[in-house]
Amino acid sequence: MPMSCCVPQCTKKGYLDANGSKVSHFTFPDDQVLRKKWIHAIRRDVGTHFQLKKWTKVCSRHFREYDFIKTLSGRRELGKNAVPSLFSWTRTSPRKRKAPTIREQFVETRRVLLSETQTNEEPVERGNASENEEDETNEIEGITKQDVATQTNEIRSKDDSADSDKEMNSQLIDLKTELERANRRIESLQQQMFTVDRFRGDDSSIKFYTGFPNWDTFNAVFKYLNPGNEGQNISYRVSKLNVNVSAAVYEGENEEAIREKGRPRYLRPIDEFFAVMCRLRQGFAEEHLAHLFQVSVSTVSRIFITWINFMYLKLGQINIWPTREVVNETMPEDFKHKYSSTRVIIDCTEVRCQMPSSLHLNGELFSNYKHHTTLKGLIGISLGGAITFISQLYTGSISDREIVVRSGLLDLPFQEKDSIMADKGFTLQDLLPLGVSLNIPPFLGSSAQMPAQDVVHTQEICCLRIHVERAINKIKKFHIWDGVVPLHQFGVVIQMCAILCNAQSNIISI
Helix, strand or coil, rough: CCEEEECCCCEEECCCCCCCCECEEEEECCCCCHHHHHHHHHHCCCCCCCCCCCCCEEEEHCCCCHEEECCCCCCECCCCCCCCCCCCCCCCCCCCCCCCHHHHHHHHHHHHHHHHHHHHCCCCCCHHHHHHHHHHHHHHHHHHHHHHHHHHHHHHHHHHHHHHHHHHHHHHHHHHHHHHHHHHHHHHHHHHHHHHHHHHHHHCHHHHHHCCHHHHHHHHHHHHHHCCCCCCCCCCCCCHHHHHHHHHCCCCCCHHHHHCEEEEEEEEHHHHHHHHHHHHHHHHCCHHHHHHCCCHHHHHHHHHHHHHHHHHHHHHHCCCCCHHHHHHHHCCHHHHHHCCCCCEEEEEEEEEECCCHHHHHHHHHHHHHCEEEEEEEEEEEEECEEEEECCCEEECCHHHHHHHHHHCCHHCCCCCCEECCCCCCCCCCCCCCCCCCCCCCCCCCCCCCCCHHHHHHHHHHHEEEEEHHHHHHHHCCCCCHHHCCCCCHHHHHHHHHHHCCCCCCCCCCC
16 A cells, blocks of 8 residues: 655655655654644644544655754664655745845945035046046956955855765764764673673672682682783793794883783783683683683683692782681680680591502502592691691592691691690691690490490580581582692692682681
8 A cells, every 4th residue: 555645735645756766754753842843834733634643644755855864774764853844835935135235335335425525526527537437446346256256255165164064973973873883782792701791790600600709709819819900910831932922012022021011911810810710610621711711722721820820829828827816716606615725627638630650659649548549638727617727739548647747737836735626547646746635536445335425525526527527528619620630730729729718608607
């Protein structure tokens, strides 16, 4: 069905004009004020014979050219405040009489002055007067022609400048619209990228990917590490070839200047820290992280090794061994009655490792308890649940007594009447410093049944010693231990996981 126009005396229908040009039809605007302007312009009143429906439209023949705007897609649309103004009853006003030109005004004024002068002065010879008048007339004509030409050029230049300004304004509006669309597109793409900014303020996602309880904790740890805006405080693991490439990027700067300034890196330091925490907490493979952050696998490997060593140097400086006063202030009620002298609760943990090629080393790493090659470490916690001691990793066949001797736990500052709580395997009575005692569950002895008081004592110690196993379980919740970790990274990784557990929620309510 061809579209028709509701304007009176507009008899043309369809979407093409007589000359073949396209004709568009526009519905009445929703704005009440602008709608009244349209109704008043087309000279119609809403009533019985005219009602505004969704098919009541005005064709584009009744709008002027400047009423349209051109969108980025190339379509022509009506401007925001466009009103129809071209109708069959519209007629241009009759041409008014032009105002007298400068020459006509000058000649008329001169004629009046000459007539007045001739009445008061002596008559002048006719010949000389006509000659003078002709010269002055020629002079006036020359001046007026120059003025008219100058004014014409000025008007033309103003029209040209107005057209150019209008065109520039239109281009400027189009560029601003395109820029806004590009910015919205960039924001949409940034939200789809796997970066830390995507999870900024999302505490549940930060806890899932990094293990930190919220965004503030993650940001606080990152600020403490202080890698620099461009990672200049980190000594990245690069080869000489990469240093030469960096030197080319910096246009001939020497190696010291490059290291001071920082290598140009694809990821920001905070995104690198986020990637390292994702690998530690969720155990993401390096190939998976390479796909997420759109870098190479070798880049992910270098970032992980560099940041683990950097975190070990920065976080390893923190003194996590509390004083006796701090232990007393954070002591739960369960310890205050019978075990208030406890300074630390210790236990060993084993983590699976890859089998070495050496049969001799394989025999040393094999654990009869795990039935696998393992590395073993000593963990100590305070009464409040914080991890206060992490030893190096030793071969899985080492005993609990030997690992305490080698770890350096007994060299820490103990006070007189302090005690250490441990499991039965830690027979350390002869190794403890002077004035330090040991709380371990009693042994069965020669009798077939354990006395009642020993059973109660065993239950009391086990109920309190279980907290160190809960702390060890927090360390092993870092899923990097689910896969195969290289042997040269074990010692640093487990110590970082243990220290980062102190930034999580406490396992004991004080």
